[in-house]
Amino acid sequence: MIEFDHVTKRYKSNIGLDDVSVKINEGDFVFLVGPSGAGKSTFVKLILKELDADKGTIIVKGKNVTSMSAREVPKLRRNIGIVFQDFRLLPKKTVYENVAFAMEIIHKPRKTIKKQVPQALTMMGIADKAKKYPDELSAGEQQRVAIARAIVNRPKILIADEPTGNLDPDTAWEIMQLLNQINQLGTTIVMVTHAKDIVDKMEKRVIAIEKGRIVRDETGMYGYKEALEDAMGAFDTMPVKSRDTFRAGFRRGDRR
Amino acid sequence: MKTLFYTIKQAFIQFGRNRSMSVISIFAITCMLLILSLFFILFINVNSAAEAVKGDYNSIELFLKDDTSREDADAIIADMKQQDGVSDAYYKTREEAMAEFKERWGDNGYLLDSLQDNPLPNSVVIMIGDLEKADALAEHAEGYDGIEDIKYYKSTVDKLLRATQFIKISTIVLMIFLIIVSIIVVSNTIKLTVFNRAEEISIMKYVGATNWFIRGPFLVEGILIGLISAGISLGITYLVYDRIVDIIGDQVYHLLSMPMVPVGFLIYNFAWIFLALGVSIGSCGSIISMRKFLDA
Numbered sequence: 001m002i003e004f005d006h007v008t009k010r011y012k013s014n015i016g017l018d019d020v021s022v023k024i025n026e027g028d029f030v031f032l033v034g035p036s037g038a039g040k041s042t043f044v045k046l047i048l049k050e051l052d053a054d055k056g057t058i059i060v061k062g063k064n065v066t067s068m069s070a071r072e073v074p075k076l077r078r079n080i081g082i083v084f085q086d087f088r089l090l091p092k093k094t095v096y097e098n099v100a101f102a103m104e105i106i107h108k109p110r111k112t113i114k115k116q117v118p119q120a121l122t123m124m125g126i127a128d129k130a131k132k133y134p135d136e137l138s139a140g141e142q143q144r145v146a147i148a149r150a151i152v153n154r155p156k157i158l159i160a161d162e163p164t165g166n167l168d169p170d171t172a173w174e175i176m177q178l179l180n181q182i183n184q185l186g187t188t189i190v191m192v193t194h195a196k197d198i199v200d201k202m203e204k205r206v207i208a209i210e211k212g213r214i215v216r217d218e219t220g221m222y223g224y225k226e227a228l229e230d231a232m233g234a235f236d237t238m239p240v241k242s243r244d245t246f247r248a249g250f251r252r253g254d255r256r
Numbered sequence: 257m258k259t260l261f262y263t264i265k266q267a268f269i270q271f272g273r274n275r276s277m278s279v280i281s282i283f284a285i286t287c288m289l290l291i292l293s294l295f296f297i298l299f300i301n302v303n304s305a306a307e308a309v310k311g312d313y314n315s316i317e318l319f320l321k322d323d324t325s326r327e328d329a330d331a332i333i334a335d336m337k338q339q340d341g342v343s344d345a346y347y348k349t350r351e352e353a354m355a356e357f358k359e360r361w362g363d364n365g366y367l368l369d370s371l372q373d374n375p376l377p378n379s380v381v382i383m384i385g386d387l388e389k390a391d392a393l394a395e396h397a398e399g400y401d402g403i404e405d406i407k408y409y410k411s412t413v414d415k416l417l418r419a420t421q422f423i424k425i426s427t428i429v430l431m432i433f434l435i436i437v438s439i440i441v442v443s444n445t446i447k448l449t450v451f452n453r454a455e456e457i458s459i460m461k462y463v464g465a466t467n468w469f470i471r472g473p474f475l476v477e478g479i480l481i482g483l484i485s486a487g488i489s490l491g492i493t494y495l496v497y498d499r500i501v502d503i504i505g506d507q508v509y510h511l512l513s514m515p516m517v518p519v520g521f522l523i524y525n526f527a528w529i530f531l532a533l534g535v536s537i538g539s540c541g542s543i544i545s546m547r548k549f550l551d552a
Binding site for chain 2: 048070071074075076077078079082088090101102105106107149153
């Protein structure tokens with residue numbers, strides 16, 4: 001569904017991505033984790049062709065994005081839903097209009113709009129909020145509207161850029177359940193996040209990026225490397241004898 | 257069709273929301289078009305004067321002394337006819353000259369009737385076939401006896417042509433300058449609207465709206481500003497020029513024996529120029545202001 005083949009993207013002074021190769025299959029649910037400035041945003045922007053790669057090829061849904069002309073970009077994006085940390089709803093439009101907007105601007109027939117918008121709202125559990133304005137809703141509800149907008153055109157891929165960043169843990173977990181549900185209906189999801197607890201709880205594929213490189217790609221937990229480093233930090237201050245004991249124990253327990 | 261309707265509706269909404277900036281833009285562009293029209297008016301009139309005088313360019317008139325006989329004149333004519341570059345030479349009596357003069361004055365010709373004597377001299381008119389030879393022929397003619405003066409238009413026409421050229425070039429330079437300024441003014445106005453809607457535009461982009469779909473309303477807004485400015489300046493130019501022709505048209509006619517370019521002709525030509533300028537200024541302005549937002 002999404003394939004990076006030796007992709008490099010440099011900015012003037014620093015590296016965005018450095019020779020990254022990765023494949024995300026149809027129906028995958030992938031977390032993209034890593035410190036700020038590691039290249040997560042670059043990764044997402046390359047998928048959306050907001051940026052052009054310097055080297056390598058990117059294939060999204062069978063199309064070569066790297067060689068794609070500017071005219072084809074809108075078509076690419078119609079196949080990708082996107083959700084942001086800050087929701088990005090239009091304040092002067094109602095919930096219904098916000099979601100319908102995404103269909104109107106790509107010229108969907110009115111009949112389809114009238115059918116699919118309520119469906120998306122119902123799926124997100126906010127059908128009763130259709131006539132409200134975004135500022136009348138809680139943060140969690142606003143994010144549900146944003147997700148409804150992202151999926152209303154039934155994209156094959158959903159990109160969520162820290163969708164739980166502005167939400168309290170309970171609400172965040174509700175949102176994760178909704179994303180999981182969308183994923184189970186067949187949509188590939190790429191979620192950028194810092195939320196360690198969520199990643200650990202979900203037990204999905206985790207791609208960790210650091211300094212432009214993929215440092216880990218496996219199903220499981222967020223903090224593998226950080227946990228190791230923390231432990232190693234504590235390690236150095238220990239007496240030599242307990243270090244060995246600790247090391248042995250850590251080796252056994254580092255993968256669950 | 258639906259898109260077109262959407263585009264135009266959005267453009268009017270934006271124009272309305274941004275009213276004060278739109279009005280300022282229209283004012284600025286109108287001013288520039290008016291300055292431009294001033295130069296155009298000057299240019300067109302000087303040009304038509306130059307064209308009128310050019311007709312006299314191909315003749316040299318030798319004014320004869322009062323005591324020069326017809327025979328002497330015929331000798332001059334015969335000699336001139338043999339010169340290289342002369343197409344014709346003929347004798348013009350003072351009566352004929354007076355009749356021509358009266359004709360030029362048109363309706364006011366009766367004023368000349370009050371003259372007791374005809375002050376005009378007899379003359380020999382030399383028609384020049386090859387304009388390159390004009391200077392040499394004039395010089396040759398100066399050698400004849402019995403000639404009072406030589407009326408020779410070349411220097412006048414040269415000056416006029418140079419003036420025309422100068423005005424033409426300065427009009428073009430000024431036009432380019434004013435167009436650039438106008439585009440900047442429009443693009444700044446539109447930029448304000450774009451800023452107001454940056455959020456909306458970014459969402460539109462993420463959902464997969466085409467650039468032209470996003471650009472459309474802003475383009476129409478720019479064109480609208482351009483067209484309104486063109487209309488206003490055209491109207492003002494019409495009123496002012498009409499009045500100018502009314503007031504000084506007669507004097508100009510007497511002074512240069514040439515009418516000013518009529519207002520209808522002028523406005524007809526200006527209409528196309530102004531509309532084209534208005535549309536291109538408006539559309540360039542909006543496209544420039546949107547470029548940054550649509551890059552990615």
